[in-house]
Amino acid sequence: xxxxxxxxxxxxxxxxxxxxxxxxxxxxxxxxxxxxxxxxxxxxxxxxxxxxxxxxxxxxxxxxxxxxxxxxxxxxxxxxxxxxxxxxxxxxxxxxxxxxxxxxxxxxxxxxxxxxxxxxxxxxxxxxxxxxxxxxxxxxxxxxxxxxxxxxxxxxxxxxxxxxxxxxxxxxxxxxxxxxxxxxxxxxxxxxxxxxxxxxxxxxxxxxxxxxxxxxxxxxxxxxxxxxxxxxxxxxxxxxxxxxxxxxxxxxxxxxxxxxxxxxxxxxxxxxxxxxxxxxxxxxxxxxxxxxxxxxxxxxxxxxxxxxxxxxxxxxxxxxxxxxxxxxxxxxxxxxxxxxxxxxxxxxxxxxxxxxxxxxxxxxxxxxxxxxxxxxxxxxxxxxxxxxxxxxxxxxxxxxxxxxxxxxxxxxxxxxxxxxxxxxxxxxxxxxxxxxxxxxxxxxxxxxxxxxxxxxxxxxxxxxxxxxxxxxxxxxxxxxxxxxxxxxxxxxxxxxxxxxxxxxxxxxxxxxxxxxxxxxxxxxxxxxxxxxxxxxxxxxxxxxxxx
Numbered sequence: 001x002x003x004x005x006x007x008x009x010x011x012x013x014x015x016x017x018x019x020x021x022x023x024x025x026x027x028x029x030x031x032x033x034x035x036x037x038x039x040x041x042x043x044x045x046x047x048x049x050x051x052x053x054x055x056x057x058x059x060x061x062x063x064x065x066x067x068x069x070x071x072x073x074x075x076x077x078x079x080x081x082x083x084x085x086x087x088x089x090x091x092x093x094x095x096x097x098x099x100x101x102x103x104x105x106x107x108x109x110x111x112x113x114x115x116x117x118x119x120x121x122x123x124x125x126x127x128x129x130x131x132x133x134x135x136x137x138x139x140x141x142x143x144x145x146x147x148x149x150x151x152x153x154x155x156x157x158x159x160x161x162x163x164x165x166x167x168x169x170x171x172x173x174x175x176x177x178x179x180x181x182x183x184x185x186x187x188x189x190x191x192x193x194x195x196x197x198x199x200x201x202x203x204x205x206x207x208x209x210x211x212x213x214x215x216x217x218x219x220x221x222x223x224x225x226x227x228x229x230x231x232x233x234x235x236x237x238x239x240x241x242x243x244x245x246x247x248x249x250x251x252x253x254x255x256x257x258x259x260x261x262x263x264x265x266x267x268x269x270x271x272x273x274x275x276x277x278x279x280x281x282x283x284x285x286x287x288x289x290x291x292x293x294x295x296x297x298x299x300x301x302x303x304x305x306x307x308x309x310x311x312x313x314x315x316x317x318x319x320x321x322x323x324x325x326x327x328x329x330x331x332x333x334x335x336x337x338x339x340x341x342x343x344x345x346x347x348x349x350x351x352x353x354x355x356x357x358x359x360x361x362x363x364x365x366x367x368x369x370x371x372x373x374x375x376x377x378x379x380x381x382x383x384x385x386x387x388x389x390x391x392x393x394x395x396x397x398x399x400x401x402x403x404x405x406x407x408x409x410x411x412x413x414x415x416x417x418x419x420x421x422x423x424x425x426x427x428x429x430x431x432x433x434x435x436x437x438x439x440x441x442x443x444x445x446x447x448x449x450x451x452x453x454x455x456x457x458x459x460x461x462x463x464x465x466x467x468x469x470x471x472x473x474x475x476x477x478x479x480x481x482x483x484x485x486x487x488x489x490x491x492x493x494x495x496x497x498x499x500x501x502x503x504x505x506x507x508x509x510x511x512x513x514x515x516x517x518x519x520x521x522x523x524x525x526x527x528x529x530x531x532x533x534x535x536x537x538x539x540x541x542x543x544x545x546x547x
Contacts (some may be wrong), residue, residue: 306525
């Protein structure tokens with residue numbers, strides 16, 4: 001208050017001095033006007049100006065008396081008014097200054113809050129979580145207590161976001177937060193640490209019974225569907241758990257090991273995993289592999305192999321399926337099964353798919369220049385396929401290569417359509433309108449696509465190899481294969497059987513009316529140079545001969 005009072009008095013003095021200066025100027029002007037008026041009045045009354053005449057004029061002219069008093073009145077009024085104005089103006093300035101200071105404090109608080117809290121859920125973010133975890137560890141060390149650190153990841157959240165939009169995705173997150181908050185104590189910390197990842201930090205007894213009690217409480221909130229607009233979305237979550245000090249005594253170690261457990265939980269049907277040393281054996285290898293795969297894509301170090309497809313009616317090779325391979329400098333030759341699942345989980349599947357598309361189209365263009373008219377089939381991951389930018393990307397790629405679009409077949413799985421049938425339909429129509437063909441891969445393993453098959457703009461279906469491999473041994477598999485062939489033909493679709501391993505299976509498929517065969521019986525996947533050596537040998541040979 002003393003500082004404020006001194007500042008106010010100082011401001012008043014400054015303003016008063018400024019106003020007083022102008023009041024003096026006004027008084028001088030008024031005095032000059034009086035003198036001038038007295039001189040004029042004297043001249044008009046007496047015909048000449050003299051000291052005596054001036055005194056007489058002042059004595060006899062009442063108007064001049066009033067005029068003589070005006071400078072003193074105005075001087076007094078000016079001083080009084082200037083003091084009032086100075087105090088009022090200074091008070092206004094001080095009020096505005098105080099308002100600005102309060103606003104500045106509020107803005108600083110808002111900035112600090114935004115830096116440490118998630119904008120959508122208002123939960124602590126990763127930065128604040130790390131600080132609280134560090135403090136909790138220090139406190140637990142002093143008290144010789146234990147902490148449980150949970151990392152929770154919503155399965156399939158990206159697909160929900162991409163399909164229903166970010167607004168619906170944000171609403172889902174808020175509902176998840178509301179339910180999670182009902183499972184923890186006020187002393188616990190719930191934070192959002194990623195797009196679809198949450199962390200829970202709490203002090204607990206480290207027994208498995210206590211941990212499992214918490215896990216069951218968390219999993220229970222996902223039993224009931226989450227309402228979004230007119231939909232009821234069923235959501236699951238994977239949970240990774242690390243315990244302090246059992247699994248580490250430092251913040252980074254606890255967080256890293258909870259993430260290792262989370263990765264393992266995604267592969268486990270129970271959807272939760274408590275960290276153990278065994279889990280760490282594969283984790284560094286996985287992280288290293290993903291970094292190396294990213295570099296392999298960037299540096300063009302992958303290889304395309306091609307598996308031939310034979311038309312059973314003409315007995316000719318009509319096309320190939322492009323399959324990516326990786327010649328790893330340390331681990332040697334790697335098939336897609338060894339790195340594509342990891343690429344899908346880490347987001348590398350999109351750049352990998354773009355690499356395959358580019359190189360497959362370039363290879364097809366080269367074959368056409370050599371008058372090798374082979375269609376080329378390219379697999380698309382469900383994650384990549386449901387990207388609304390995919391049609392533009394593929395159509396843009398096609399414009400770069402001189403190849404008819406009807407020689408391009410995009411293979412998608414039934415699960416791609418099950419996730420979002422309407423979006424899948426829209427994307428397929430845009431692709432087929434450009435001349436590209438669509439094949440339904442792994443047909444027979446899904447559950448919902450049959451209802452949409454007659455409406456889908458597809459040109460073929462591929463019978464899943466799990467049915468083809470055992471069709472000679474299992475009657476049920478043979479029945480399913482026959483049903484898929486009949487269904488495909490009734491819908492005017494070509495039917496491809498993949499996974500054909502022997503002559504007997506090939507002969508049976510021909511009897512059942514299958515159109516195209518693919519598998520090791522025809523040929524293993526080959527790099528381009530080996531394929532070009534193999535093709536002339538099969539040009540006039542009958543691939544399938546019935547006994």
